[in-house]
Amino acid sequence: MNRIVIADDSATARMFIRRCLEIIGLGEATLVEAENGREALSLLKEEDTDLLLTDLNMPVMDGATLLKWVKSSPRLHDIPVLVITSAGNPAKEQELTALGAFGVLNKPVSPSVLMAALQSLMS
Amino acid sequence: MSEKLEQDVCRAIATTLENMAFMEVSQEVEGAKRYPAEEMAVTRLLVHDPVQGELYLLMPKPLLAKIVSTVYIMPEEELSEQMLLDMLCELINTIAGLFLNAYLPEDQTYSLGLPEQVLVGQEDNPFELKRWDFQIDNHMFSLALAGDGFFIAEQS
Numbered sequence: 001m002n003r004i005v006i007a008d009d010s011a012t013a014r015m016f017i018r019r020c021l022e023i024i025g026l027g028e029a030t031l032v033e034a035e036n037g038r039e040a041l042s043l044l045k046e047e048d049t050d051l052l053l054t055d056l057n058m059p060v061m062d063g064a065t066l067l068k069w070v071k072s073s074p075r076l077h078d079i080p081v082l083v084i085t086s087a088g089n090p091a092k093e094q095e096l097t098a099l100g101a102f103g104v105l106n107k108p109v110s111p112s113v114l115m116a117a118l119q120s121l122m123s
Numbered sequence: 124m125s126e127k128l129e130q131d132v133c134r135a136i137a138t139t140l141e142n143m144a145f146m147e148v149s150q151e152v153e154g155a156k157r158y159p160a161e162e163m164a165v166t167r168l169l170v171h172d173p174v175q176g177e178l179y180l181l182m183p184k185p186l187l188a189k190i191v192s193t194v195y196i197m198p199e200e201e202l203s204e205q206m207l208l209d210m211l212c213e214l215i216n217t218i219a220g221l222f223l224n225a226y227l228p229e230d231q232t233y234s235l236g237l238p239e240q241v242l243v244g245q246e247d248n249p250f251e252l253k254r255w256d257f258q259i260d261n262h263m264f265s266l267a268l269a270g271d272g273f274f275i276a277e278q279s
Contacts, residue, residue, distance in 0.1 A: 009237070011206070012213040015195060016143065057216070057235055086220025091230045106224070107217045108142040 001050040003030045007040035007066060008055040008084075013107070017053055017084065023111040024118070037061030041069055044076050051118075056085040056092075064099065071100035080121050084109050128226065128273065132255060135221035136266060139214060144190040146259045155258035158183035160243040166211045168219050169236035173227070176270025179241070180215040186262035187211060212238035218266065 004021065008014045014033045021027060029050070034040035038061040040054065052070065056063035063083055070076045083096050086107040093104040103117045137148045162183050170176040187207040188199045194210070195202070215238050223233050252269040 010209055010213040010216070012191070012194065012210045016213075019194075057237060059237060086216045087223075087233065087235055088220070089224050089227075089229065089232065091232045095232070107220060108139060110142060 001026055001029045003032065003047060003049045004051045004053065005032050005034060005040055005043050005049050006053045007034040007037060007058065007063065009035050009058040010055070013055060013084075017109065017114075020109060020111040020114045024115040026118075035060075037063060037066030037069070040066055044070065044079065049079050051121075052079050052081045053084055054081060056083060056087055056096075064096065067096065067099050067101055082117055082121070129255075131222050131225040132266060132268065133257075134225060135218045136255075136257060138221055139217045140190075140259065143214070143217065144193045146190065146193070148257050148259055150255070150257055152256045152258045152263050155256075155261050155263040156183075157263050158185070163243045164208060164211050165241050165243050166208070166215050166238050167241045168215045168238045170219070170223070170270065171234040171236060173231060173233060174270060174272035176268060176273050178215060178219050178222075179267040179269070180211060180218065180264070181243070181267070182211055182214075182264040183262050186259060186264060189260070189262075190214075208240055212240070 006014050006017050018031055021031060032043050034043050036058045054063040054066055067081050070079060070081055080102045081100065083101050083104045084107060088104045088106045096104050102121055105113055105117060133150060140146045140148050163181055164184055164187060165179060165181045168178045184207055187210055188202055191202050191206050191210045192199045219235055227233060251271050251274045252267055254265050254267040256263055256265050
């Protein structure tokens with residue numbers, strides 16, 4: 001993976017995800033951070049991106065809206081979207097999967113859980 | 124108050140701190156250090172649905188500095204106030220998610236607000252409020268849950 005966009009309004013959460021990506025060997029990828037969905041969309045439009053990791057609960061534009069925008073854009077809709085949220089449960093997961101997310105992980109995410117999700121994406 | 128509510132709150136706290144900061148939480152607070160208001164940071168998170176309520180997390184800044192230092196792998200002297208507050212907000216977010224996932228029925232969705240910093244003392248709430256005290260490495264901190272909905276549901 002060359003470029004990964006991380007969208008979360010919390011700098012702590014972004015750092016935590018960054019650490020997990022480094023631990024699972026993706027530290028070499030260009031990791032780009034956004035504080036909300038709108039910022040993430042701009043970053044996605046700027047350059048080809050291999051993966052979007054997004055929170056749900058964010059100001060300005062939340063993660064579900066970001067997901068809808070990405071999946072409805074002819075240019076962006078192939079980007080895999082993994083939601084990392086504290087507000088995930090089976091019902092929410094179903095809703096987000098229907099919107100096009102390839103997975104939903106609950107916070108606090110661990111490197112092994114993130115790695116398993118990414119391995120399932122690659123396979 | 125049911126054992127379940129208490130258990131779900133305590134598990135959410137323990138899991139969050141253990142997974143995010145590798146720190147062990149204890150409910151045994153006798154002898155733990157209590158901090159004056161000026162050394163405390165407080166954050167509030169609204170629960171909009173399906174129950175209306177508020178969660179408050181009250182932590183001493185020295186404990187927050189330890190947690191942030193562990194997560195960021197940075198010396199405590201280099202941490203900014205903003206990093207401490209951001210960590211507090213991320214902690215309450217994660218705790219709220221784990222708590223509500225455990226407490227509500229499995230297929231029940233819920234809606235949360237965004238965490239916000241509040242001044243110490245503003246955690247007083249006109250609704251029923253229950254507060255739990257914990258400690259990590261002898262630093263005492265608390266979580267409070269307000270909102271009649273949680274407690275009415277408990278009584279019925």
